[in-house]
Amino acid sequence: MTPDRFDPPQASRHSAGPRDEALFPAVPEQNFHVRRMTLIALLIAAIVLPCAYVAAMAFSDLRAREADATDMTLRTVRVAEEHALKVFDMNETLDSRIVDLTQGLDDDGIRAGESVIHDKLRTMGGGYPQVAAVSIFGRDGDLLASSRFSPAPSMSIAGREDFTGIRDGKDIEHVSKVMVGHVAGEQVFNMGVARLAADGAFAGVVSVALRPSYFSAFYRELLGGSDDTPMIMSLIRTDGAILAHYPRGPHEPVAVSPQSPLAQALAQVRRAGVVRMRSDLDGDDLILAYRRVGAYPVYVSCGYRASAIWGGWYRHLSVLILSMFTPSIVLWCVIWLSLRRLGAEEEAWERWQAEASMRRSIESAYRQSRKMEALGNLVGSVAHDFNNLLMIVSANVQIARRRGAAGLDREMSAIERALKSGQSLTRQLLGVARKQPLRNETLALERWLPACRELLRASLGAKISLVMDIGVEIWPMRVDVAELELALINIAVNARDAMRNGGRFTVRATNITFRHEDGFPLVGDFVQLSLEDTGGGMPPDVLARAFEPLFTTKPKGMGTGLGLPQVFAFCERSGGLAAIDSAIGAGTSVRLYLPRAAAAPEAERPAEPGVEEAGTPHGLRILLVEDNDEVAAGTEALLQMMGHQVTWVFNADTALRLFDDAHARQARTGEPLPFDLVLSDIHMPGTMNGIDLAEAVQAFDTRLPVILVTGYAEELDRARHVDVRVLSKPFDIALLDKLLQTIQRDLTQTGTHSAAHPAD
Template sequence: MTPHRPDEPHASQPAPNWQEESPYPAVPEPDFAVRRITLIALLIAAIVLPCVYVAASAYASFRARVAEATDITLRTVRIGEEHALKVFDLNETLDARIDDFVRGLSNDAVRAQEATIHEKLNTIGGGYPQVASVSIFGPDGMLLANSRYYPAPHASIADRDDFTGIRDGKVIEHVSKVMIGRVGAGETVFNSGIARRNADGSFGGLVSVALRQSYFDAFYRELLGSEASAVTMTLMREDGAVLASFPLLPAAQRQPAPRPELASALAAARRDGVLHTRDDGASANGGAEIIAYRRVGSYPVYVSCAYREAALRADWYRHLAVLMVSVFTPSIVLWLMIGLSLKRLAAEEQAWARWQAEASMRRSIESAYRQSRKMEALGNLVGSVAHDFNNLLMIVSANVQIARRRGNRPAEGELSAIERALKGGQSLTRQLLGVARKQPLRSETIEFARWMDASRELLRASLGAKVELVIEVRADVWPIHVDVAELELALINIAVNARDAMPNGGRFTVRAGNVSLRHGDGFPLTGDFVQISLDDTGSGMGRDVLAHAFEPLFTTKPKGMGTGLGLPQVFAFCERSGGLATIDSAIGAGTSVRLYLPRSNAVAAAAPAAEPRREEPAVSGGLNILLVEDNDEVAAGTEALLQMMGHTVHYVFNADAALRLVEHPAAPFDLVISDIHMPGAMNGIDLAEAIEALPAPVPVILVTGYAEELERARNVKARVLSKPFDIALLEKILQTIRREREQRAQPAGKPG
């Protein structure tokens, strides 16, 4: 796949397009166009007479080349017809000789004398390069004898068109269509056969000579010689089925529909003629052609020779170029004078353009500043809302787990529904934090081709049953360093939008390739990138909608069906990964979203091998836990859940109070679980750093809705959980901490 270059012209939306009214009034542009048109009109007047002469000469030259090409096709097709006639006449003679040799012999007699007949067939057909094999078939289509194999293999041609056609008296089937020989070395052949007759005149079987298609292809290659680049030679049946050709047709075009003009000539049983076809796309070679054709004797076979007008025109263009140079040279002086005037006009226009560019740059800088302030405010608002929403989800999650642990089986269905709603809320919160640039990225190096293959079913589920998924990812795509979860979410968001744009079904195509962007490409990025193209065949978007496609909370979907966070998440993810997202669309032409993700020079990590499960030793005894949380309801739910797990919990409101308790505990704490963002002089990370500096540090688990200081948190010896966290994961961590406590409590040298 050839990646889309950003310097190619396309109507795309490379970034959110929030335009605000500029405080600078637009100045009317000077009428450079009228002055330029006047000068160009003078230039045209200076060359109109030479143009008329060139046009007349070019027309006469073109007609001469058409006549020459027609003569070449006529001469070539005559040679091809004579060659084919000799081959088919010889074939008919071979068929007759073999029929005479076995005439009067029954099927059993042929089988009884198979060795003698095999030698005879080999002698008759083995000396001709065009003959692949000679076969004798019974009335039921079973192979009785063959020139290549003895004994003859068990094979039947009862279902073949040439067998049934000759049996039923059809003339055209005396020459079969092209096939892979069933009896032979798998060569591509077509058969020339005659019917065997019993003494009473009834059908007694078939004598068939298989002709090598490669023999005719090689002959046509030698015949065309240097003209092969412009001329096509074809041997076909009168129904248009191709028997041999040069240049060779691809396997998918071995039975192409003939040109409408040629098909009409074959249907009218014309013996020969010359046709001038139009560029209708029906030809295997494409484009308009001059076709000469001739029937091969009385056989239902034609030879055709086609001269491509594209080659004719290329030669004509070269002649025309020489003619134009020789004719227009005297006009160069006048053109230079007018050119100087045009150059002066262009200099004036450039000066005007520079002034306009400077004013536009100033407007763009001011607009970008206003937009950055707007996005900063929106990010803070969304981040605060998402943080509070995470706390609410944490409260609901904790209480659902409490209800489950109390064995509330009559409400199992309702609890499951709440858990499903929790997952939806977590996804929405994640999108909000991604748009606000407050969702931490956990980047890793991956091979996109392998990752895409593993994610195929996830995309298919997002698209639904009506949409066809096509994946065309090159194997040599560079590795990329991204947050896999965010990449997966971005693809799902785009796939869901594509599905909604194709309610009656369609096609969603994923392509990926390498692209290098350089200065001067007219693109805001430079360097090596992997371009991921996601194209659908949906209804598309108009320019007014396209201009707002990446704006947060903007959606055209009905109420309740869209959040307006899908494409903004895609744009924010690409931007935070060091890349960019663009979108192209038009009404009725579908939508194409392109993700540019920077190339990674690191080696993608291999999938981790599954470790054998080990039985964990049982542990007993709860932990003495200090819970630090500024939200009372979150603290209450978490405290109740921890107590149900068998732990002792002490709750404080902020990090300052927690540090005082850890430094001077009434009873030593085994673990501190703390939120990160809290009122007071210290936050959760400060608390973790202070505890780490104590002579006897205590394990710390940090809990957060989003982590603006995640990089700092990673430098602290603390585990980090995202709200609302998985209770099973928390319980596993607590088990590990409890086991570590018991190991420390064991006397030295005593086995555990």
């Protein structure tokens, strides 16, 4: 798209000259980055090194504690294994002596000498605290003799596992599981051997009942005599059955879990080892050492609780962290304060450096703004004077048309076309100067934009395709419809010139919301109107000046440099913004951000049929206030041709004196005011302008209708606060005629119109 628009003034950047160097002398560059990196490196080292040391020490301490716990369990389990071996050897010797005692005796013989055998059994087993009872059972499991009772009660163990196991030759059953003994009457486990007859046949069992509590008491003393111990000890059969355990709990399992590492080691018949496992008794993790007791089917185990290891490790780690990080925190604070001080120094340095750049930028921006202000005033003044010239030509053309100049239709049409072009150019000039008045109204884009399709097609030409992509539920906008239409035409014309060999022009509309944190110059709800072409695009230097007034890259006579400036000025004055993106070979995209309307647009109403007037109203008595003689002459002649009486005065001061005199006569004689209407320019010489005159006229008892004419937006904004009708220059004479007819009807209906005054 060929640039043909205006960009807001920006502060230009330039290098420091001699005068700037005198105000702000150069100083050596401060290497804040190196100093900051050094402090950050020190801070990282002060954090990483103590943390690494603490981590290494903590790891080493944990491994040392685990090694100490393992070593303690190995030493303890070795002592327990020696103790258990002595107990079982003693029991085996006791069993052998009893077997020798009953050698050659059958069951009846033992029953016959039961009292003597009872005394001997009591003597043999009574001196050992671990022995609960010594018993002799017959071939069928019947109790023959016991160290606890005499005579022996009638009872049988024929169904017990240890009896059947010894009878069947199972070695594991030489040490039974824990049970409540029939003879001992307490919890015991039995160590038994088979009695053999003279022919070698099975003749019965000799059994020594051992107390598990004896082993538990020994383990308690071995572990320090306290229940609050980090270690546990057990006496276990090779099949995992627990014979004795310390410390005891309310819900002790009777066997080791088959899935545990200890059960797997026992199944593999390992003699000794160390495993890590979770305890079946209290659920704690253990470092557990185990050893087999001689050739017996029994193991002793000693476990060290991991929770005790971790507890001691945590206590040591707390002391280590406290001793290490207390001085480290002090060092961190010192480095952090140094970094803050360095940041403050850098900020002060940057402020000092920015002050010189800011002053240069402010001076440059001030010069630029003064230049733009002067340019705007110049353009506005030229447009105002040009408006007056157009009004003169337009009025005289209308006069010539009404008088029926024969043979001049072609020439009159050419003048009228030139007038329309001049009016468009004036409108653009006033828009660039921010002096074009806006007539904002609520617009529904999805209804209005399709109606502009043919207008855009005419502006683009036949070679360029038009694509419209209107989003869903586009918000209504608050804009000047005529200015928006002119903006679209200006952008479309530039797109046409950028795509001389054809292309595509796309119009898109979407809703968008900007927030403060987005960093966009606008905040609130807007409608984004994107207009994109597939032309050659703009180079960066042209894009940077694309919003500059009177700047154009078009050939001489092809562009005025006022088309796109009107687009930017229109968006800015509407409360929005215009932006552009372009690159060589990538086309150009112009985005218009227009504010969302607070209320929905009014529905279009069908035109009401006009009511025929009973008669043609009489002409009005108009007070024309205009400082330009030729504009006043043309307007006066045209109004007279419309059937109105016109009194012309040069400025508002003279007009107000006429009203003062008329009101004075009215007070003396009762004569009505000589005027029905005031038609006044706003911008005039003298102490008063047209708005001041309108306010003064409305302050009288008899309120007259007032029509004000202006070409300046700031005057139009003030005029809207006064109860008057306003026409913006240049205006169509037909519009003025229609407005005067409306005022005539209103005056006639209210009865305030004076008697007929035929026009000359």
